[in-house]
Amino acid sequence: MTRDEAGTLDAKDPLSHFRSRFHFPDRNLIYLDGNSLGRLPINTAPEVDRHLNDEWGDRLIRGWNEGWMELPFRLGDKIGQLIGAQSGETVVADSTSVNLFKLAAAACLTQRPRTKIVTDDLNFPSDHYVLQGLKTLLPSLEIVVIRSSDGVHGPVEELVSAIDDQTAVVTLSHTVFKSGFVYDMAPINRRARQVGALTLWDLSHSVGSVPVNLGDTGADLAVGCTYKYLNGGPGSPAFLYVNDHHQRLLANPVSGWMGQTRPFDFELTYQGAPGITHFLTGTPSVVALKTLEPGLDVVLEAGMPALRSKSLVQTEALRTLWENRLQGLGFAFNSPQDAECRGSHVSLGHAEAYRIDLALINEMGVLPDFRAPDNIRIGIAPLYTRHVDVVDAVDRLCTVVESKAYEKYSRTADGVT
Ligand SMILES: *Cc1c(COP(=O)(O)O)cnc(C)c1O
Numbered sequence: 070m071t072r073d074e075a076g077t078l079d080a081k082d083p084l085s086h087f088r089s090r091f092h093f094p095d096r097n098l099i100y101l102d103g104n105s106l107g108r109l110p111i112n113t114a115p116e117v118d119r120h121l122n123d124e125w126g127d128r129l130i131r132g133w134n135e136g137w138m139e140l141p142f143r144l145g146d147k148i149g150q151l152i153g154a155q156s157g158e159t160v161v162a163d164s165t166s167v168n169l170f171k172l173a174a175a176a177c178l179t180q181r182p183r184t185k186i187v188t189d190d191l192n193f194p195s196d197h198y199v200l201q202g203l204k205t206l207l208p209s210l211e212i213v214v215i216r217s218s219d220g221v222h223g224p225v226e227e228l229v230s231a232i233d234d235q236t237a238v239v240t241l242s243h244t245v246f247k248s249g250f251v252y253d254m255a256p257i258n259r260r261a262r263q264v265g266a267l268t269l270w271d272l273s274h275s276v277g278s279v280p281v282n283l284g285d286t287g288a289d290l291a292v293g294c295t296y297k298y299l300n301g302g303p304g305s306p307a308f309l310y311v312n313d314h315h316q317r318l319l320a321n322p323v324s325g326w327m328g329q330t331r332p333f334d335f336e337l338t339y340q341g342a343p344g345i346t347h348f349l350t351g352t353p354s355v356v357a358l359k360t361l362e363p364g365l366d367v368v369l370e371a372g373m374p375a376l377r378s379k380s381l382v383q384t385e386a387l388r389t390l391w392e393n394r395l396q397g398l399g400f401a402f403n404s405p406q407d408a409e410c411r412g413s414h415v416s417l418g419h420a421e422a423y424r425i426d427l428a429l430i431n432e433m434g435v436l437p438d439f440r441a442p443d444n445i446r447i448g449i450a451p452l453y454t455r456h457v458d459v460v461d462a463v464d465r466l467c468t469v470v471e472s473k474a475y476e477k478y479s480r481t482a483d484g485v486t
Pocket residue numbers: 164165166167193195196242246271273274294307
């Protein structure tokens with residue numbers, strides 16, 4: 070794609086007006102990290118300000134009965150529209166890691182005497198840590214980690230054959246954080262159902278970027294995060310999904326008063342509320358929920374089909390630019406070549422990735438991120454990434470490598486990358 074072609078695509082892009090819904094304090098910065106922290110929507114600050122002054126400030130504790138208590142469910146249902154859930158199957162609470170713990174533990178407890186958890190080595194490290202922590206409580210658990218043969222594609226066939234009648238749970242990242250590989254859920258869900266295993270999907274890199282249909286593909290459980298493609302703000306609360314059929318069977322092991330039948334009776338014996346409610350634990354983080362909603366609304370307004378088709382054009386442009394320009398400069402394409410199983414970010418491997426990343430950020434006005442040991446991750450957020458941004462970013466990447474501008478930086482990593 071040339072810059073002119075990119076400009077033509079931008080001019081007829083049906084999503085182009087969504088760019089004006091976001092805060093752009095630095096017009097020259099090409100932000101390619103919307104998959105790690107989405108941009109600030111224009112509506113967020115006024116909405117939060119209104120909440121603080123009019124709701125907290127004026128209404129004080131009366132606010133709980135004027136909409137705050139419903140927020141985890143109301144926003145959960147909005148997210149549910151993006152992931153193929155029915156109303157009442159999704160709730161917003163806690164962080165992704167905590168929700169994963171709650172659902173993995175709930176699943177392993179009901180699935181006893183089954184002891185196997187099946188996952189892969191492309192799964193997010195925190196997900197592995199959560200499973201390892203769960204094993205300290207349930208030592209009979211066996212965590213089976215299926216390895217990807219190339220570090221890019223999920224080991225689909227090996228996973229399917231590892232799922233057996235001893236498997237309690239299969240848990241995977243639907244879109245892999247490093248390579249951007251996207252699993253086809255249906256065959257894995259089907260196999261799990263055949264042998265009575267439960268599936269638990271981490272949708273953190275999928276929600277708002279690739280189509281997901283938990284209901285139609287027969288998924289059981291899911292979790293995901295809202296500060297990436299949903300633009301919910303730093304550390305905005307995560308969500309969890311429990312298929313309606315399982316809500317009665319699964320018990321939340323972190324049982325707290327927000328999941329109690331009547332929390333304000335202050336009964337001393339826990340009795341889980343019906344439906345999705347008993348997967349809540351403590352008091353909802355109201356300010357953070359208010360911060361999340363405007364970003365989520367923009368995604369809903371744009372709609373997944375339009376977002377996905379623009380994202381595919383842009384990651385495909387990155388692939389052809391890699392083929393024509395970056396490959397010759399020592400870059401590897403560490404994401405699927407096949408667009409159908411590629412999410413909305415692309416990883417470019419280079420022996421000098423870390424220093425190139427620093428030069429891009431410090432000198433070139435391009436902000437991607439770096440994932441150890443040697444990946445520059447380019448996140449496409451179709452709500453605000455233009456086609457010319459993709460072409461310009463690749464141009465600047467070439468400049469950094471050809472001019473060896475990266476050589477003045479140290480190889481030692483520090484801080485958030
Ligand atoms: C970003 C991300 C998380 C984040 O987990 P938190 O507990 O919210 O910090 C979890 N899983 C995956 C796959 C992610 O991409």
